[in-house]
Amino acid sequence: MRWxxxxxSSSATWLAPLLAAFVAFLVRDDLVAGVTAGYWPSVFGAATxxxxxxxxxxxxAGAWEGSRIARGNVATWAPARGGLAIxxxxxLPVLALGLLGMAVxxxxxxxxTAPAGGMPPLSVAAMWLVVLxxxxxxxxxxxRKLPLVIAAPLALxxxxxxxxxxxTLEPLWLRHMVTGGVNGCCSLDQTINWRPVASAxxxxxxxxxxxxxxxxxxxxxxVRLAATGLLTVGLLGSxxxxxxxxxxxxxxxxxxxxxxxxxxPQVCVWPELSSHLPTIQRVAADTRQRLQHAGLNVPAKLTMxxxxxxxxxxxxxxxxxxxxxxxxxxxxxxxxxxxxxxxxRGEFPGEVAFGPLGAWLSLTAGASKGEVAGRYxxxxxxLAARIRTAPAAQQRAWFQRNEPALHNCTTKPQLKxxxxxxxxxx
Amino acid sequence: MxxxxxxxSFQYGRKVPVLDRLSLTINHxxxxxxxxxxxxxxxxxxxxxxxxxxxxxSVAWRxxxxxxARHRAAYRAAVGWLPQHIKPMPxxxxxxxVAYLGWLKGMARREAWDRSAPALERxxxxxxxxxxxxxxxxxxxxxxxxxxxxxHHSELVLLDEPTAGLDPSQxxxxxxxxxxxxxxxxxxxxxxxxxxxxxxxxxxxxxDRGTVRFQGDTAGFLALAHPGLPEARxxxxxxxxxxxxxx
Numbered sequence: 255m256r257w258x259x260x261x262x263s264s265s266a267t268w269l270a271p272l273l274a275a276f277v278a279f280l281v282r283d284d285l286v287a288g289v290t291a292g293y294w295p296s297v298f299g300a301a302t303x304x305x306x307x308x309x310x311x312x313x314x315a316g317a318w319e320g321s322r323i324a325r326g327n328v329a330t331w332a333p334a335r336g337g338l339a340i341x342x343x344x345x346l347p348v349l350a351l352g353l354l355g356m357a358v359x360x361x362x363x364x365x366x367t368a369p370a371g372g373m374p375p376l377s378v379a380a381m382w383l384v385v386l387x388x389x390x391x392x393x394x395x396x397x398r399k400l401p402l403v404i405a406a407p408l409a410l411x412x413x414x415x416x417x418x419x420x421x422t423l424e425p426l427w428l429r430h431m432v433t434g435g436v437n438g439c440c441s442l443d444q445t446i447n448w449r450p451v452a453s454a455x456x457x458x459x460x461x462x463x464x465x466x467x468x469x470x471x472x473x474x475x476x477v478r479l480a481a482t483g484l485l486t487v488g489l490l491g492s493x494x495x496x497x498x499x500x501x502x503x504x505x506x507x508x509x510x511x512x513x514x515x516x517x518x519p520q521v522c523v524w525p526e527l528s529s530h531l532p533t534i535q536r537v538a539a540d541t542r543q544r545l546q547h548a549g550l551n552v553p554a555k556l557t558m559x560x561x562x563x564x565x566x567x568x569x570x571x572x573x574x575x576x577x578x579x580x581x582x583x584x585x586x587x588x589x590x591x592x593x594x595x596x597x598x599r600g601e602f603p604g605e606v607a608f609g610p611l612g613a614w615l616s617l618t619a620g621a622s623k624g625e626v627a628g629r630y631x632x633x634x635x636x637l638a639a640r641i642r643t644a645p646a647a648q649q650r651a652w653f654q655r656n657e658p659a660l661h662n663c664t665t666k667p668q669l670k671x672x673x674x675x676x677x678x679x680x
Numbered sequence: 681m682x683x684x685x686x687x688x689s690f691q692y693g694r695k696v697p698v699l700d701r702l703s704l705t706i707n708h709x710x711x712x713x714x715x716x717x718x719x720x721x722x723x724x725x726x727x728x729x730x731x732x733x734x735x736x737x738s739v740a741w742r743x744x745x746x747x748x749a750r751h752r753a754a755y756r757a758a759v760g761w762l763p764q765h766i767k768p769m770p771x772x773x774x775x776x777x778v779a780y781l782g783w784l785k786g787m788a789r790r791e792a793w794d795r796s797a798p799a800l801e802r803x804x805x806x807x808x809x810x811x812x813x814x815x816x817x818x819x820x821x822x823x824x825x826x827x828x829x830x831x832h833h834s835e836l837v838l839l840d841e842p843t844a845g846l847d848p849s850q851x852x853x854x855x856x857x858x859x860x861x862x863x864x865x866x867x868x869x870x871x872x873x874x875x876x877x878x879x880x881x882x883x884x885x886x887x888d889r890g891t892v893r894f895q896g897d898t899a900g901f902l903a904l905a906h907p908g909l910p911e912a913r914x915x916x917x918x919x920x921x922x923x924x925x926x927x
Contacts, residue, residue: 263771
């Protein structure tokens with residue numbers, strides 16, 4: 255069949271604008287929500303949200319094409335070409351349909367934030383490719399066996415259920431076997447975890463191989479057994495790779511990627527922010543000075559690496575290089591990142607101190623009240639602002655009195671400043 | 681130069697065998713395969729096309745057997761085959777369907793496309809090349825199928841019941857097409873139609889209940905008819921004579 259004929263007669267051709275419109279109008283808002291600005295893994299991770307909507311289209315189109323083979327009684331013509339060779343030209347437009355759907359999704363995540371540099375995570379794109387092909391081939395087989403009116407809707411529904419539904423199931427790692435666990439990826443200090451991606455790829459490859467085997471030689475018992483064996487191995491391999499992973503499995507980004515500048519303080523940021531480094535460095539120096547003036551010790555090295563190491567401080571992994579982000583990030587780095595371990599076992603009275611202390615540090619660092627309120631809450635920020643009106647020594651004493659409450663479960667915070675009303679923040 | 685069946689047996693599932701150790705050699709230009717319903721004609725044609733694999737025995741065209749995947753591909757490329765029940769590939773025009781049949785037989789896309797137009801002209805469907813296949817009548821559909829057997833370089837063309845259900849005018853067109861085919865391919869046709877048999881075929885095989893009742897040249901077959909029968913009814917008479925003898 256000429257490629258022109260293939261394209262003209264394929265169900266994928268008329269499904270393409272429908273799928274593109276579906277992704278553009280119905281999935282767009284979810285695609286662009288929470289994309290980390292300028293970061294390729296996040297662009298592709300967010301675009302993966304469209305995968306459970308694109309794969310059913312591929313499965314249904316695959317079923318349609320498979321039914322054409324059955325309706326055309328192609329086998330009765332005693333073709334010299336094998337089943338896979340006959341299926342391939344019909345499946346290629348279906349695969350192209352899937353890639354178009356994902357390309358539209360990427361286009362939207364890219365418009366939300368265009369990465370200035372770096373490489374797109376090709377492993378994620380490869381995973382999409384095999385998942386789409388697996389769905390198309392499975393649909394194709396269904397279409398060969400069942401009447402079109404049953405095969406196409408069945409493929410559509412089954413594909414959607416198998417791709418989207420595991421995300422609602424426990425254990426959490428089940429979902430990674432079908433979509434690769436990259437949906438929530440990644441903030442700038444994270445990168446894609448290879449295990450969930452490999453898990454989805456392995457299962458999809460097993461489906462592809464089993465389908466290829468079924469297409470190459472139908473009806474033979476040995477072939478059915480081999481295909482079942484392949485699917486079993488694929489399921490086990492995929493499950494082993496995904497087993498135990500959390501809902502959003504990511505890997506800490508290598509600190510070798512950081513770009514550093516300046517001294518006193520030296521500031522290290524992720525490459526996506528390197529063009530803003532002079533500004534960040536200037537704001538960071540001012541922030542550090544303000545905090546030190548308030549009697550706080552700020553290390554000379556400020557870094558976006560979460561595990562900063564001795565003599566360095568983590569400043570968060572924000573994606574917009576605004577002065578407020580820099581100031582709030584440095585201020586927040588002076589507090590413990592997480593509650594103490596004892597908080598998991600019982601009462602943690604210091605919990606209420608997190609907000610006011612964080613807000614006070616941020617305001618002291620020079621951050622705007624609006625941004626601080628957005629981060630720590632209105633009441634907490636109001637309390638911190640009142641504390642800020644007290645003499646410097648009194649503020650420092652207030653901070654030193656309450657800060658230990660964040661490190662253990664026995665110290666009760668005393669957020670009221672003598673002579674002031676603490677409001678509802680307690 | 682022959683199509684050879686050697687001790688071929690075939691059965692559908694666990695049913696009674698349709699063919700049982702049938703041996704037959706066909707080495708004529710135009711052979712007609714006659715027989716009543718259930719005689720095994722379509723099964724034999726299906727085996728000759730390598731659509732069916734014999735449960736025992738073998739088939740060979742010019743010494744080539746479809747015994748491995750590679751050999752089967754080469755065999756199928758050399759043997760054109762028109763099955764009894766034709767369904768066009770949905771969504772394709774008549775010419776696209778013919779080119780597709782050529783591609784299925786192993787031709788390159790471009791070559792199949794280029795050869796599809798002359799093939800359609802040969803079966804007198806050139807004017808309908810761009811029509812959707814599902815709009816064709818039964819007779820036109822069969823001619824489209826024949827064009828599909830011509831588009832690839834077949835040496836042998838097998839037509840299974842090509843005139844079943846055709847009206848007299850369509851049968852006339854079909855006979856003209858067959859006459860034209862015989863200029864460059866070997867032909868085996870299974871049919872119930874005995875009219876004009878001597879004008880088209882030079883060899884006759886009569887099959888009944890999986891066994892060969894008659895094999896010989898057309899003149900020898902016609903000689904089996906009652907001498908008193910008129911010329912136009914002699915083929916039918918010979919056929920009836922053979923089948924009734926058995927009954």
